[in-house]
Amino acid sequence: MQNLIEQAAKAIADSRVVIGYTGAGISTESGIPDFRTMGEFWEGFDPATFEVEIDSREAFEKNPEKVWGFFSQAIGLMEQVEPNEGHKAMASLGRLGRMAAIVTQNVDGLHQAAGSENVIEFHGNVRQLHCLKCEARYTWEEVKGGKIPPPCRCGYVLKPMVPLFGDQVNIEAASTAEVLAANAQVMVVACTHGDIAPVNRIPLVAKEYGAVIVEVNRLKSLYTDRVTDFFLQGEAGEVLAALAREVGGLLGSPVN
Ligand SMILES: [Zn+2]
Structure with missing residues (x-):
């Protein structure tokens, strides 16, 4: 596992455009179901x-x-609720210049509360x-x-x-997310199973355009065997924090 984190961190450190993609799981550690x-x-x-x-x-x-x-x-x-270690690690990657934007399915605003800038809320707020x-x-x-x-x-x-079933998705957020995905060199996919359409396309678009996919999930998702290059299995807070520390180390900017 440590070896996998190191490899994923190297891919992130070497990349100019890293995009995050997060789902509900990243907020469950904050107490949101x-x-x-x-x-x-x-x-x-x-x-x-x-x-x-x-x-x-x-x-x-x-x-x-x-x-x-x-x-x-x-x-x-x-x-x-407050942002947890997972949100904070994503924000740390942003401060390292290795998280240009986050596409999230969440409607809770916790990425922004943790200090992430450029958060695309696919399902609104x-x-x-x-x-x-x-x-x-x-x-x-x-x-x-x-x-x-x-x-x-x-x-x-x-x-x-926020779109309920039967609502249209926000076209502006959806197209911004697709453009970001197409330009990603690395996409960090965290805490999502990949079963909610149409947002679940985003990592597939990233992969199609050549991105390396780093996946952080407790269990295998629909992406794991299909598009994921590095599957970092475990709790989001712990794994993302370890990843951010590793990237910080490689870039010579220690992350606490
Ligand atoms: Zn009115």
């Missing part, structure tokens, strides 16, 4: 019906109060809201403490800018 298994975690929501009654555009339009009951809990939790009628945008801070669901000035209801 996987978005797609959230139904099991939140009070008052049945996992069996979660996808139909909460995580769909149709559900939101039919019963925004109910869906907001879930969003309120999710936002409340995200306001309390749960604390950015928009009106489904007039498209006006708000931040959670602007409506916090008011009525739930929060109303727009136009009278319509606001929705967090």
Whole structure:
């Protein structure tokens, strides 16, 4: 394993364009459950019906109060959690000039809180809201403490800018992510199984354009046998921190 970390670190240190790609797993160590298994975690929501009654555009339009009951809990939790060693290691790589951007599936803002710049939120951010009628945008801070669901000035209801099933993905984020992937010399894929489309294409695009794929996961993913060059198996916080330290050592800039 140490040998693999050293090889992966060398590939990263020798590269000019390193792009990160992260999934829910990187935030579970901070206490945020996987978005797609959230139904099991939140009070008052049945996992069996979660996808139909909460995580769909149709559900939101039919019963925004109910869906907001879930969003309120999710936002409340995200306001309390802190970035963990995994987020911090990704930010350390950024300070070393070896993490030009991170494409994340997460909606919790923890990469930015850890100090990463240039974070592409493929699935949006749960604390950015928009009106489904007039498209006006708000931040959670602007409506916090008011009525739930929060109303727009136009009278319509606001929705967090995260795609539910049946929503379009954010075209701008998706195309930025593809361009980054195509330009990556190394892609660090962390904490994602690779089963959520269309975001799961990103490492495949990177590989297609010649990137070396460094994967950090607790278990094998759909990428491991298909595109991964270095599979660093283990807990994200631990492995990413070891990787960042190794890269820092190679570059002569020690990482704590
Ligand atoms: Zn409006």
